[in-house]
Amino acid sequence: MIPVFQIPRNSLVWLLVAQTLLILPHLPRLPVWILFAWFITVVWRVQIFRGLWPFPRPWVKVMIVLLCVMGLLSEYGRFFGIEPMVGLLITAFLLKLLEMRQKRDVLIVAFLGFFVAATQFLFSQTLLTTLYILLTVTALTTALLGVHQSEGHRYPWRSFKLAGTLIAQSLPLMLALFIIMPRLGSLWAVPQPEQRAATGVSDSMAPGDFSRLVQDKATAFRVTFDGDIPPPPFLYWRGLVLSDFDGRRWQQARFGRFRGDSVNWNNEPLEQWRSTVETTGEPLSYQVILEPTQQHWLYALPLASSSDERVGFTRDYRLVSRLPVNSRYQYQVDSHLNYRLQAQALSGSDLGRELYLPDGFNPRSVQQARQWFAQAGSPRAYIDRVLAYFTRDFTYTLEPPLLGQHSVDDFLWQTKRGFCEHFASAFVVMMRAAGIPARVVVGYQGGALNPLKNFLVVRQADAHAWSEVWLEGEGWLRVDPTAAVAPGRIESGLDSALSPAEAELLDDPFSLESYRSFALLDGIRLRLEVLEYDWHQWVMNYDQQKQSGLLNSLLGAVTPGRVAAALLISGFVVLAAVGAMLALSGRRAPLDPGDKLYRRFLRRLKSRGFQHHPGEGPRTLAKRVKSERPELNAWVSQVVNSYERYRYGEEGGQLELLRRLVREAPSRRI
Amino acid sequence: MIFQSAANDLRARLHRWADARRPPAASQQLNHHSLFIFPSGAGLVFLVLITMLWLVGTNYENNLVLALAFLLIALFIVTILHTFTNLAGLKLQLLGARPAFSGESAEVRLLVSRSGKRGRDNILLGWGESEEQVLSLIDESEKIVSVYVPTRGRGWFDPGRLRIESRFPLGILRCWARLDMDCRILVYPRPIAAGPLPVAQAIREDGDLSTARGADEFAGYRSYQPGDTLRNVAWKQYARGMGLYSRDYSAFVDTRLWLDWDYLAGLDREARLSRLCWWVQQASKTEAEYGLRLPGQGLDPGRGGAHQEQALRMLALFELEAADSSARSGKRKSTGATT
Numbered sequence A: 001m002i003p004v005f006q007i008p009r010n011s012l013v014w015l016l017v018a019q020t021l022l023i024l025p026h027l028p029r030l031p032v033w034i035l036f037a038w039f040i041t042v043v044w045r046v047q048i049f050r051g052l053w054p055f056p057r058p059w060v061k062v063m064i065v066l067l068c069v070m071g072l073l074s075e076y077g078r079f080f081g082i083e084p085m086v087g088l089l090i091t092a093f094l095l096k097l098l099e100m101r102q103k104r105d106v107l108i109v110a111f112l113g114f115f116v117a118a119t120q121f122l123f124s125q126t127l128l129t130t131l132y133i134l135l136t137v138t139a140l141t142t143a144l145l146g147v148h149q150s151e152g153h154r155y156p157w158r159s160f161k162l163a164g165t166l167i168a169q170s171l172p173l174m175l176a177l178f179i180i181m182p183r184l185g186s187l188w189a190v191p192q193p194e195q196r197a198a199t200g201v202s203d204s205m206a207p208g209d210f211s212r213l214v215q216d217k218a219t220a221f222r223v224t225f226d227g228d229i230p231p232p233p234f235l236y237w238r239g240l241v242l243s244d245f246d247g248r249r250w251q252q253a254r255f256g257r258f259r260g261d262s263v264n265w266n267n268e269p270l271e272q273w274r275s276t277v278e279t280t281g282e283p284l285s286y287q288v289i290l291e292p293t294q295q296h297w298l299y300a301l302p303l304a305s306s307s308d309e310r311v312g313f314t315r316d317y318r319l320v321s322r323l324p325v326n327s328r329y330q331y332q333v334d335s336h337l338n339y340r341l342q343a344q345a346l347s348g349s350d351l352g353r354e355l356y357l358p359d360g361f362n363p364r365s366v367q368q369a370r371q372w373f374a375q376a377g378s379p380r381a382y383i384d385r386v387l388a389y390f391t392r393d394f395t396y397t398l399e400p401p402l403l404g405q406h407s408v409d410d411f412l413w414q415t416k417r418g419f420c421e422h423f424a425s426a427f428v429v430m431m432r433a434a435g436i437p438a439r440v441v442v443g444y445q446g447g448a449l450n451p452l453k454n455f456l457v458v459r460q461a462d463a464h465a466w467s468e469v470w471l472e473g474e475g476w477l478r479v480d481p482t483a484a485v486a487p488g489r490i491e492s493g494l495d496s497a498l499s500p501a502e503a504e505l506l507d508d509p510f511s512l513e514s515y516r517s518f519a520l521l522d523g524i525r526l527r528l529e530v531l532e533y534d535w536h537q538w539v540m541n542y543d544q545q546k547q548s549g550l551l552n553s554l555l556g557a558v559t560p561g562r563v564a565a566a567l568l569i570s571g572f573v574v575l576a577a578v579g580a581m582l583a584l585s586g587r588r589a590p591l592d593p594g595d596k597l598y599r600r601f602l603r604r605l606k607s608r609g610f611q612h613h614p615g616e617g618p619r620t621l622a623k624r625v626k627s628e629r630p631e632l633n634a635w636v637s638q639v640v641n642s643y644e645r646y647r648y649g650e651e652g653g654q655l656e657l658l659r660r661l662v663r664e665a666p667s668r669r670i
Numbered sequence B: 001m002i003f004q005s006a007a008n009d010l011r012a013r014l015h016r017w018a019d020a021r022r023p024p025a026a027s028q029q030l031n032h033h034s035l036f037i038f039p040s041g042a043g044l045v046f047l048v049l050i051t052m053l054w055l056v057g058t059n060y061e062n063n064l065v066l067a068l069a070f071l072l073i074a075l076f077i078v079t080i081l082h083t084f085t086n087l088a089g090l091k092l093q094l095l096g097a098r099p100a101f102s103g104e105s106a107e108v109r110l111l112v113s114r115s116g117k118r119g120r121d122n123i124l125l126g127w128g129e130s131e132e133q134v135l136s137l138i139d140e141s142e143k144i145v146s147v148y149v150p151t152r153g154r155g156w157f158d159p160g161r162l163r164i165e166s167r168f169p170l171g172i173l174r175c176w177a178r179l180d181m182d183c184r185i186l187v188y189p190r191p192i193a194a195g196p197l198p199v200a201q202a203i204r205e206d207g208d209l210s211t212a213r214g215a216d217e218f219a220g221y222r223s224y225q226p227g228d229t230l231r232n233v234a235w236k237q238y239a240r241g242m243g244l245y246s247r248d249y250s251a252f253v254d255t256r257l258w259l260d261w262d263y264l265a266g267l268d269r270e271a272r273l274s275r276l277c278w279w280v281q282q283a284s285k286t287e288a289e290y291g292l293r294l295p296g297q298g299l300d301p302g303r304g305g306a307h308q309e310q311a312l313r314m315l316a317l318f319e320l321e322a323a324d325s326s327a328r329s330g331k332r333k334s335t336g337a338t339t
Helices: A009-029 A033-049 A058-076 A082-099 A103-120 A127-146 A156-180 A209-213 A348-355 A363-376 A379-393 A407-415 A420-433 A481-485 A487-492 A500-505 A519-540 A544-555 A560-584 A593-607 A618-628 A630-647 A654-663 B002-021 B041-059 B063-087 B199-217 B235-239 B269-285 B305-317 B321-329
Strands: A219-225 A236-242 A277-279 A284-290 A311-314 A319-321 A329-335 A339-341 A438-445 A448-450 A455-459 A463-471 A475-479 B027-029 B036-039 B091-097 B105-113 B120-127 B133-137 B142-150 B155-157 B162-166 B173-179 B185-188 B218-223 B245-249 B257-260 B290-294 B297-302
Touching: A009 A033, A009 A082, A009 A103, A009 A127, A009 A156, A033 A058, A033 A082, A058 A082, A082 A103, A103 A127, A103 B041, A103 B063, A127 A156, A127 A519, A127 B063, A156 A544, A156 A560, A156 B063, A209 A420, A209 A463, A236 A463, A284 A519, A319 A329, A363 A379, A363 A407, A363 A420, A379 A420, A379 A463, A379 A481, A407 A420, A420 A438, A420 A463, A420 A481, A448 A519, A463 A481, A481 A487, A519 B063, A544 A560, A560 B063, A593 A630, A593 A654, A618 A630, A630 A654, B036 B041, B036 B063, B041 B063, B063 B120, B063 B162, B063 B173, B105 B120, B105 B133, B105 B185, B120 B142, B133 B142, B155 B305, B185 B305, B257 B269, B269 B290, B269 B305, B290 B305, B297 B305
Parallel strands: A339 A475, B257 B290
Antiparallel strands: A219 A284, A219 A455, A236 A438, A277 A339, A284 A329, A311 A319, A438 A463, A448 A455, A463 A475, B027 B091, B036 B173, B091 B105, B105 B142, B120 B133, B120 B162, B155 B185, B162 B173, B218 B245, B290 B297
């Protein structure tokens, strides 16, 4: 018969804590009924622990498992894929709670927990997530520890502290393994996480899109330049080129059935594309770490090229990624800031696309454009004329009034209040109406320098829309109408371009970004940025290349022998340190003063030729003295008597008496 | 099945090898010579888990999953130290074994003490494969622990090796030692009910004795007490009108009980010993004195705990002592005769 095993209280408590911590961040990916199943299993388990409910019967268990499997199937429709697998794992993790009858089952639940903890990293790898998972792993370790502690020594906090010590002692060795253990690269194809809601700049632009986006304080990407950082007017991070206009919304041009440009996946642009580009000077080289966008397009300064083999080129010299960016993505870019793109001529189809305006929209603007173009005489003069009009009496605002069907007409001639997308859209419409090829470009503009580590942080708030116009002999030129209205936006960011009242609207009390004026908080913010940046560079992105670089500098050369030796030596050093800690640690329970006196008494007895036996109680000792050494009997029985009285809680000078009695030992025999 | 028997075979071999390394001693300190450490079943599952995490981390090229796998490897290695030091340095001392009746569990008392400041948690002690005793030395530095071992046969019983084991702190490693504590347990025969104490027989025996030996045993007269047998009433004196007296025979005054091997004729040796053992137990519950007669040896009547122990010891070692001492001088083996 298997003895009845009651899971210790502290183990159960920590198991439930760990389970809560593990499931919470997964909740958005899990079906809603999981919450219900979770509630039931936890309540049932607690009731089992309290002895109020029995374990579920086998048929009940079968029913529950079937229900959960059906629920998962109806939620995900399949079992291949990360989300359903995580769902299955978590369900098993929950249901196993109802089955814990033996010590072994507790171990299995904890092990399942370790696995669930790992799956969290498939979705998020930030520093915060890592610390969070470290906490849950410690909780799981505490649960394991709890079942292996002696009864009477199971206190939740003491166990947690001990488990924390174990984890802390493991960290240095983990670090050594992390640095040294070779990375093999993907062994076989694995399912990737599903696409989630895209963030950042979207693939179309309508009035109001950007003013919503810029209220987001989140980081869009970080950039490290190999050399100097170019001044803000050059920091136009191109993302998408929008050429299709339906009167209200701008979208990517349509090629056949697909929107978007054709992509060349070779590292070098096609010869045919290359011939349309002229560059002068040395390229600017930099690394971009893009936060997940769930989209294919990447951001870069024009005119970009990349030697990264996961990155492709479009004809308009944008960079795209082969897979949607669903986790942090780092790519290398070379940009020629001095360039001429398609300077020679545009093909007929290109020309048609970049001049197209839908019929019947914005009649007043079209008419005004033709009139001004005729007056101006040259495209250059015409562009200046339009920009001058913007400069005169337009307001750059986060909260533009609503626009009617003829959105550009309404904006240009009535409301005259708008955000970057209004200016870009209106400008391009004015250009096309006058017969100048033009298009909208969306992306980010600017970026904040982190002076501690010299990298640029570009936020969602830096999202921007501008335009490109094509001039014969000069190619595509960037024209930013927003710069004409609010030059401060380009030079020093959004906050300085808005009225103080509007700038306040952007402040989020929960974001450190809002407290830039406080030096201390701003210092903390900059440091956190650096931490997150280093985390990405050295932990998330620690790959074979970085590894061999680091090992080369540490070991001189990367040979299997040296790597093995480094591993062994670091392992030995860590173990020696832990061993020394173990040997020195621990607290000796302070000896009771009575016990101390009793020990002294035993020593005195020994010096009088009477050796006490190990494990002998005071009474047996006294009895033995009486029969073997009667001359000591009087003293010994007095001491023993007094000691026992002291032990059994008699108050009032017993300790003093004992001390005196021990001191008054009869003299030694000669 | 095949795997299991192979594992058992391996374990037996390991034990033989380990046992040869440690001479028997009543006091032993655990150190790297006596301690063995190996992943437990759960530990092997833990290693499989780490491998799976490593595969996930490698395939997803996810450094943090890999880091978790490495953390668990490190935890495993650090736990080796913790499990080992939970036992290392412990001192075990045999305090003594209480004799037991065959088939019962014998209590062996051990003093377990630690040196150093570190507490020891969740230590299991057991003889052979028998049930373990849980022990911890956290706030105290020494403890007396009674470990029970089921006995077989009578005579000197060797409980085998003391198993001391710990899976603290995480249960993924098992550290153990098998110590020969040089322990002998005196096992009494298994008591078997043998009917009422042989009092009547003792009286008749005495009667026979008195007739055979005549007046030698005659001690004198004493006044009649109700209950004195009428055979001993001094009728002659009564007839002279001197009152009622009993003749007092010294042998007869002897109300002591003899538990005699010969009463149990017809049974084999072990059956007789078992019944004598039962009688000794019964007799000890009364105030009566009793003696023991076995072929070639005997125990004069007496009473009290020491007397009972002596009697039981005689029964336990009957016709075994000689064989036993010769066996002990060589390598000690289990010496109990089976009932």
